Every structure is written in structure tokens, then in C-alpha cells.
Amino acid sequence: MSHTYTKLLTHILFSTKNREPLIATPVQPQLHAYIGGIVRDLGGSALTVGGVADHIHFLVLMPPRIALSDALREIKSGSSRWMKDGQVPNFAWQTGFAAFSVSQTRVPETLRYIETQAEHHKVKSFQEELLEFLKGYEVEYDERYLWD
Numbered sequence: 001m002s003h004t005y006t007k008l009l010t011h012i013l014f015s016t017k018n019r020e021p022l023i024a025t026p027v028q029p030q031l032h033a034y035i036g037g038i039v040r041d042l043g044g045s046a047l048t049v050g051g052v053a054d055h056i057h058f059l060v061l062m063p064p065r066i067a068l069s070d071a072l073r074e075i076k077s078g079s080s081r082w083m084k085d086g087q088v089p090n091f092a093w094q095t096g097f098a099a100f101s102v103s104q105t106r107v108p109e110t111l112r113y114i115e116t117q118a119e120h121h122k123v124k125s126f127q128e129e130l131l132e133f134l135k136g137y138e139v140e141y142d143e144r145y146l147w148d
Contacts, residue, residue, distance in 0.1 A: 006064045009047075009102040011110055012072065013057045013133070015126055017092035017148065021053035027087050031056075031079060038078045042071050047107070050114040055126045057114045059102065072097050094148050098130060100137050 016022045023031060032049035035058060039046040044062040051057055062071055076093045083091035102110050113120070120129065127147065134141050 004064055007104070008062050008064065009059065009104070009107065010062060010068065010099050011057065011059050011102050011114070012097060012099045013055060013130070014072075014076070014097040015055040015094045017094055019054040019094075019126055019147070022083070022088045022091050023051065023053050023056070024087070025053070027083075028052075031083065031087075032058075034082050035075055035079050038075050039071075042066055042074060044071065048111050048114050050117045052117050052121045052126075057117060059107070059110050059114055068099055072099075096148075098133060098139075100133060 028051065032051070035049050035056070036046035039058075039060055039062075042062070043066065044060050047059040047061060049056065049058040060071075062068065076097075080091055080093055130146065133139075
């Protein structure tokens with residue numbers, strides 16, 4: 001095959017450092033748009049970005065030329081710098097991230113899930129949510145290293 005063809009859909013989530021509620025409601029749409037711009041600059045497409053005061057979710061379509069960890073380093077450092085410069089001087093993201101592949105048939109459901117984060121978190125914490133994802137995707141983890 002002379003060309004590379006991919007469709008790598010990934011649901012990504014990560015928290016603010018120590019799950020501090022640093023993403024105020026008024027700034028959330030701007031932060032989400034900023035992250036979408038970083039993804040676009042990396043050659044990808046953010047299908048949606050959402051979240052609440054202490055964490056963020058997004059569904060992205062990334063090109064195969066960039067490793068996910070490299071993309072996340074750019075996304076987190078760029079958005080953290082943007083938050084520190086104009087919004088929250090002590091802003092920081094947690095060290096790690098969680099990322100899960102999404103099949104094309106699950107895209108509508110995943111989009112709805114990300115876009116309705118405020119509703120989910122009226123009854124469920126970020127910690128509970130992350131543990132459900134890890135268990136549902138059968139990801140091995142050591143809870144001692146999940147929270148920073």
C-alpha cells in the first residue's frame with residue numbers, strides 16, 4: 001500500500017493537579033476551544049472537548065505520525081501555560097492521563113457523554129468515573145499511583 005490510512009479515535013481524560021477545581025465555568029468554553037486549537041495544530045481534530053472544574057475529557061482523531069504521549073505533552077503544557085497566563089496563576093494538570101480507543105459506532109454515545117459532563121458529576125466524582133473507565137476497559141492499575 002503506497003499510502004497510510006487510519007482513523008484513530010481516542011477518548012482522553014485527565015484532571016487538574018490534586019483535582020483542584022481551577023477551571024471556572026466562564027473559562028471552560030475558552031479552554032476547550034484552546035485545546036481544540038492545539039489538537040488542530042498537531043494535525044488532529046478534536047470532535048468535542050468538555051469537562052468540569054477539576055478535569056477534562058475530549059474525543060480526538062489524531063494522525064499516526066504523532067505518538068499519543070507526545071500529543072498529550074503538547075496539549076497539557078500549552079493549555080496549562082494559557083491558563084497560567086490569563087486565568088489561574090497556580091494552574092497545573094495532573095502528571096498522567098487516561099486514553100481509550102473508541103470505535104466509530106460508539107462516537108455518538110461518547111460525544112454525548114463528554115458534552116454532558118456537568119450532569120454526570122452531580123452524582124459521581126472524577127475518581128469514581130476514572131475507576132469505572134479503567135475497570136470497563138480492563139486496564140491494570142495500582143490505585144496508589146492514580147491520584148496526584
